[in-house]
Amino acid sequence: MKSFWIHVHLESHNLAFNDFNSSQIPPTVMNFPKLRYLNLSYSGFSGQVPSEVSQLTKLSSLDLSNNSDMFSNEELLRSLAQNLTGLETLGISFIDISSTVPNTLANLSHLTSLTLRGRGMFSKLPFSLGNLRNLIFLDLSYNEFNGQIPSSFANLTQLTYFSLVGNYISGTIPWSF
Template structure:
């Protein structure tokens, strides 16, 4: 009798899992998903919570760098309570859909599998998982299913491997943070695809991501909407094309600690409103006189 009671209580979640697992092998997975009802969104969140243990050390860098005070936000997630009131959750006030998800610095220790119920939250516009420990796992291609997403922060998440191409389908994305994932790498064709697809991108932060094999010419393809490009210690090599300083809306360019990078700051004919450049430590063969202050 108990199993019948349990089944009635979890029927929606079982249907949700069935939909997820039967669709996960299909390339059209994202297009087959239907928006979740409120109850299903809560169950998806509770199942996502079960993927992790809480460890203060998992968000150690968050406190060390002064990003924000870390604490286990998901401890407030309790069944039978309004999930829109849970820590880190923002809902649409009209329809109750989950549109904001901020679990940055939340002590999360574990991995996010490709069939995670996280990827069923199709209304998300803001997603921040920065400074948790995902144990050197790959960045799931499931992140590419959030077609409404405008802000994505996966900085300091202990990911590894290549950035998945499906992540570059997020055509509405305005801010992308992948910094401080020391074991994540980017190839030239990925950078070119990123520049081609993300036409609304304004902020791109790739500090400490391995870009040693990236052709510097591919950086010239970024959208004119780009205002911030941060490439601190990305192992960039070669001569930086001078035209990067002429991106029309670029305000901040960070290139510090790329010791194999060479280039010259243009003295005249700047069409960019660039006001701040971190160019110190570009390379051992450049004199700072090549980079006049701005």
């Protein structure tokens, strides 16, 4: 009975920098309905992020960085962005998604920190990221973004850190930004 009580009331779960030997994140993660902080970065997980993670609607911080093949289906990234609208911090660096940034990330209006570093993302920087007006930290480095910085980024008035290192950005930095 005590074990069940822990699951129901657990608010923070940090398994960062462990070695789970390429195992998958267990779908039983949904047994933590009050979870606000989940850090699984650098833990040797592999395979798809279970869809149950998108049911943890109280999450304010999620870090899945530096694990293998977690988002080979970009639909899951869209699902996280649609369901976890209370996220304030999202870290999904060094996970090869090889896709564009889904416009649904604009649903994460409470985000203050977004790290999409080294993800293999390509195309133009999405105009919709300019809708994340609470962002303080934005790291989009080491992807394959091209083109210009969208004028919508001028809406990011809280931004104190912004990195586009290692992309193919061209043109001038918008004066409004």
